[in-house]
Amino acid sequence: MSTELRMLLAIVLSFLVFFVYQAMFGTDTKVHKIEPANKESVTDRGRATTDKPIKFLDERAAVENRDDLLGDNDPDRIITVSTRLYETQISERMGCFKTFKLKKYKETPAPDAPMKELIQLPPREGCTPTVSFLKKGAHGDNYPKTFRAIVDKDTIDATKTGQELSFSWTSSEGITVTKTYFFIPDSYEIGLRVTVRNLSDTYLEENLTISLRNHLKETENSRYAFSGPAILIDGTLKEIDADDIADEGAYTGTITWAAIEDQYFMSAIIPDKATKSSLRLDLSPDKLLRTTYVDPAPPVAPKTERTYSYKLYFGPKNLDILGQVDSELTKIIDFGFFDIIAKPLLYSMNFIYRFIPNYGIAIIFITMLVKILFWPLSNKSYKSMGQMKRLQPKMAELRAKYKHDKKMMNQELMNLYKVYKVNPLGGCLPMILQIPVFFAFYKMLYQAIELRHAPFFLWINDLAAPDRLFHFDFQVPLMAPPYGVPVLTIIMGASMFFQQKMSPPPGDPTQAKMMMFMPIFFTFIFINFPSGLVLYWLVNNVFSMAQQYYITKKTA
Numbered sequence: 001m002s003t004e005l006r007m008l009l010a011i012v013l014s015f016l017v018f019f020v021y022q023a024m025f026g027t028d029t030k031v032h033k034i035e036p037a038n039k040e041s042v043t044d045r046g047r048a049t050t051d052k053p054i055k056f057l058d059e060r061a062a063v064e065n066r067d068d069l070l071g072d073n074d075p076d077r078i079i080t081v082s083t084r085l086y087e088t089q090i091s092e093r094m095g096c097f098k099t100f101k102l103k104k105y106k107e108t109p110a111p112d113a114p115m116k117e118l119i120q121l122p123p124r125e126g127c128t129p130t131v132s133f134l135k136k137g138a139h140g141d142n143y144p145k146t147f148r149a150i151v152d153k154d155t156i157d158a159t160k161t162g163q164e165l166s167f168s169w170t171s172s173e174g175i176t177v178t179k180t181y182f183f184i185p186d187s188y189e190i191g192l193r194v195t196v197r198n199l200s201d202t203y204l205e206e207n208l209t210i211s212l213r214n215h216l217k218e219t220e221n222s223r224y225a226f227s228g229p230a231i232l233i234d235g236t237l238k239e240i241d242a243d244d245i246a247d248e249g250a251y252t253g254t255i256t257w258a259a260i261e262d263q264y265f266m267s268a269i270i271p272d273k274a275t276k277s278s279l280r281l282d283l284s285p286d287k288l289l290r291t292t293y294v295d296p297a298p299p300v301a302p303k304t305e306r307t308y309s310y311k312l313y314f315g316p317k318n319l320d321i322l323g324q325v326d327s328e329l330t331k332i333i334d335f336g337f338f339d340i341i342a343k344p345l346l347y348s349m350n351f352i353y354r355f356i357p358n359y360g361i362a363i364i365f366i367t368m369l370v371k372i373l374f375w376p377l378s379n380k381s382y383k384s385m386g387q388m389k390r391l392q393p394k395m396a397e398l399r400a401k402y403k404h405d406k407k408m409m410n411q412e413l414m415n416l417y418k419v420y421k422v423n424p425l426g427g428c429l430p431m432i433l434q435i436p437v438f439f440a441f442y443k444m445l446y447q448a449i450e451l452r453h454a455p456f457f458l459w460i461n462d463l464a465a466p467d468r469l470f471h472f473d474f475q476v477p478l479m480a481p482p483y484g485v486p487v488l489t490i491i492m493g494a495s496m497f498f499q500q501k502m503s504p505p506p507g508d509p510t511q512a513k514m515m516m517f518m519p520i521f522f523t524f525i526f527i528n529f530p531s532g533l534v535l536y537w538l539v540n541n542v543f544s545m546a547q548q549y550y551i552t553k554k555t556a
Contacts, residue, residue: 079149081156081165084186086314087115095147095167095179096127100314102265109453109461118265118314120215121288128213129269129312131179131194133206134294144169144177158183174199181312188315189325194308196300204300208308209280210269211292214260216242216283225263225446229281229291230332232256237331245283252278256328258293259313264449266317269293270326272309316449319346333447341440346448353450359463360456363532367539370437371547377433378547388422434540445530456531460488463532480528488534493523495541502548 077092089099097119105116119128132144147167156163166180175198182191198204216228230239233253239261240248255277259268269291271277277296283289300306313325322329335342345366352362371378394416402409416422445451451464459469468484476483496519526534 077149077154079151079154079156079165081158081163081181081183083158083183085188088314090165090181091127092149092167093146094127094130095149095169096130097314098127100267102315105265105316106453109455116265118214118267120217121213122215126213128211128267129192130211130213131177132209132211133204134209144171147179150178156183159185161185175204187325188313188321190312190314192310192312194310195305196308197305198300198302201302203302206299208295208297209292210295210310211290212258212260212267212269213288213290214267216287216289217262227262228260229258229289230261230266231258231279232328232331233279237334240281242283242287242289245281245289249281250278251281252276255279255293257326258291259332260289260291261317261332263447264317264452265315266313266332268313268329268332270311270313270329271295272311274328317447318449320350335440335443335447338436338440338443341436342444345437345440346444346450349448350450358456359451359454359532360460360535363463363536364539367536368543370434371540371543374433375547378544379551383551384422391416391420391422438537441533441536442529445532451530451532454532456535460531460535463535464530466528467531467534478524478527486527488531488538489523489526489529492526492534492538492541493519495538495545496522499541499545499548502545502552 076094078098079090079092081088081090085103087099087101087103088097090096091098098121100118101115102118103115106113107116121127147169150166150168156165162185163183164180165183166178168176168178170176175196178195178197180191180193180195182193184190192210194208194210196204196208226239228240228242229245230237231251232238233251233255235254235256238251240251253276254274255271256274257268257270258279259266261267271293275296278294280292280294281290282292295308297306297308311325313322313329315321317333319330319333322332348366348369349359349362352365353359356362356365395413398409398412398416402412445464448464452462454463455461456463460467466480467486467488468482469487470484472483474483475481479486500515500519526537
């Protein structure tokens with residue numbers, strides 16, 4: 001087997017290893033399990049200082065309005081809040097979001113598609129986020145159970161100016177919890193302030209908790225893009241696989257934020273200050289996930305009031321948008337090993353889009369930029385390929401002369417390369433160099449929300465999905481739904497075939513036949529890739545052929 005073929009096979013195997021690894025292991029990340037805090041540690045915290053504001057109260061100022069609370073059999077009132085970016089329905093009883101629909105994102109690329117819904121909870125499974133107190137030594141909630149909204153109207157318009165909405169609950173012991181949301185017209189950030197008033201005669205020792213809840217829905221891209229709970233703990237992004245939640249359901253460290261994410265969207269809790277705290281995860285058999293942030297503040301003393309401040313984020317995983325809310329929140333967009341290449345590619349693509357509002361054209365321009373960066377190395381490579389092509393007759397003579405002595409044949413071939421100063425691996429160099437760029441594109445296109453439902457032209461209306469012309473009602477082997485004709489992928493495979501014709505063929509007929517199957521092999525690999533990635537590879541092949549033709553004519 002020739003050195004060139006060995007190198008090409010190594011490249012193909014690197015592709016296979018990468019995709020098999022992605023399919024089997026995904027983006028699984030594990031963190032260390034901790035034990036729940038004991039009563040003594042909670043009592044000690046009662047004597048410690050805290051950054052949470054504490055206000056001492058006059059007992060005569062307390063007014064218990066328990067007759068105003070919702071009863072268990074009272075109907076739940078729904079309050080609708082609308083901003084420029086989203087519309088949410090809030091349960092008065094629970095004081096949290098039952099629905100959260102994004103106005104600038106749709107469920108499908110269809111023009112009449114409904115708004116993207118971020119909350120996937122069954123009607124009777126409550127809402128998110130919930131505020132409660134942790135039972136001592138347990139994972140469950142203690143109270144509050146029902147709230148009363150401090151507003152009479154059922155709709156709140158926050159499209160022009162910021163609005164706030166408060167909910168209150170009071171226990172028979174004299175503990176009042178008030179949660180207030182702050183809605184901003186043009187931001188996915190939502191302020192959350194929780195005020196706890198303790199008018200009882202004892203310490204409120206239970207920790208305040210904020211819980212996000214959602215349904216873990218597996219998609220066809222789940223193996224390539226992570227879906228589930230994520231936290232930024234001790235400055236490091238941790239994404240916890242669903243299979244590990246039952247075994248490792250509690251985590252501790254300096255938590256900057258906690259979130260539930262999917263391929264393109266996320267909901268997050270951001271404490272006012274990153275401090276050493278803990279996170280608890282619970283996953284029901286029907287895939288209902290609860291991510292609970294346990295606030296580390298000490299117990300609330302009798303006759304005092306404490307205010308807890310947080311930020312919530314319900315929206316897209318977009319670097320610019322996330323950075324406007326919190327710079328640390330951008331760390332949830334992680335392209336793994338190829339992050340150092342994928343991030344600049346994403347920034348470059350968005351920069352080009354500002355001037356040419358078509359992400360397909362932006363991908364073409366980025367491909368041209370990459371080709372320009374690799375132009376000098378490609379020139380040397382194509383010159384080497386041209387020299388190899390001129391040596392084919394002499395190489396054929398050596399192979400025929402020493403066909404029964406492989407060792408001598410390889411030795412004579414190496415001497416031939418040395419005499420004519422030819423590098424047998426030079427022709428493979430451009431492909432080797434562009435593999436990291438390809439993998440970076442691969443990771444970016446599966447996670448960049450900018451390409452979600454982004455049209456290119458004609459039938460390609462979603463650069464993040466495989467291209468399909470026409471739709472079939474029957475399954476096609478090796479093809480992921482939707483089923484149709486992968487026109488762009490077929491054109492890409494044809495470009496590889498013509499590019500291969502321009503390269504010097506192996507002297508061995510068996511190897512030449514194997515090389516002929518490479519375009520077919522790559523076509524089947526790309527058949528389920530995002531059309532944006534296929535477009536990049538196609539344009540790269542076209543520019544490579546043009547450059548190779550130019551160099552060949554120049555050095556002929």
